[in-house]
Amino acid sequence: MSSLTGLAPLEAVLFDVDGTLCDSDPLHYDALREMLLKIGFNGGVPITEEFFIENFSGKNNVDTALVAFPGDLEKGLKLLEDKEVTFRRLAEEKLKPVKGLDKLTSWVENHGLKRAAVTNSSRVNAELMISKLGLSDFFDVLIIGDECERGKPYPDPYLKALEVLKASKDHAFVFEDSFSGITAGVAAEMPVIGIATRNPEDLLMKAKPAFLIKDYEDPKLWAALEELDKPGADKLEFLDKNI
Structure with missing residues (x-):
């Protein structure tokens, strides 16, 4: 159609x-990659854009948090709070x-x-x-x-x-x-x-x-x-x- x-x-x-x-996805990707590196996600290897698109893009906060911290929603949501602060800083400059x-x-x-x-x-x-x-x-x-x-x-x-x-x-x-x-x-x-x-x-x-x-x-x-x-x-x- x-x-x-x-x-x-x-x-x-x-x-x-x-x-x-x-x-805005590149800004979300940069912010999330930075936060995930700090917690040693994926063995400390930076996530790729393909991984970001498949696992994070367009998802709600709960689903995103559980990808980062399976089984620990509270930690995942705290990570997202920190990530969003970084995203807003980038958005102010580059959106x-x-x-x-x-x-x-x-x-x-x-x-x-x-x-x-x-x-x-x-x-x-x-x-x-x-x-x-x-x-x-x-x-x-x-x-x-x-x-x-x-x-x-x-x-x-x-x-x-x-x-x-x-x-x-x-x-x-x-x-x-x-x-x-x-x-x-x-x-x-x-x-x-x-x-x-x-x-x-x-x-x-x-x-x-x-x-x-x-x-x-x-x-x-x-x-x-x-x-x-x-x-x-x-x-x-x-x-x-x-x-």
Whole structure:
């Protein structure tokens, strides 16, 4: 599925934060690698980016903590607290938006759509990243996975965002960059546009996104958005549902 016409009239767009609004994974990787070296994880051998992507990227804090300290959640969570301090220092200096983000946010604003940021990051991290990107006034709501009954890959954070926005899953879609995030959006019964900023495309496709894009300047994205803008897109949706 590369068409979004079935969503017309579009009501809302939901965004992950890490790796979706900004290319933050390299900063998380650097911060975590530094912390893991201090505790002698992996026999003192630095983790690779591939190991980081497979075991840490997009996961909630509990799952991440248990990778670092299997069987000792308390120690794992303390490690993550220290890691997040390092990450925020790096983010203050180096955080950059995904290419074309300004163009997309302008499109969303110009169409008067509702919008939410939905993330497994901590609230302090998410607010920092959103602020650094100049998007504090852009989002109607920020949903944090750890503040829901279940975080991603479960659909709860996206379902909560729809509830707060008073938007229908039938007229909304999601941007995500991780396997767990795409899985969550799909489980919430929305089309998910996957962004291959860092995670391998073959891994992302296993989560069944509607389609993948490289960044927000990808022609595939704008072709899909232009279809939504065509007169009669909502009539096409009605026909599709009644054929």
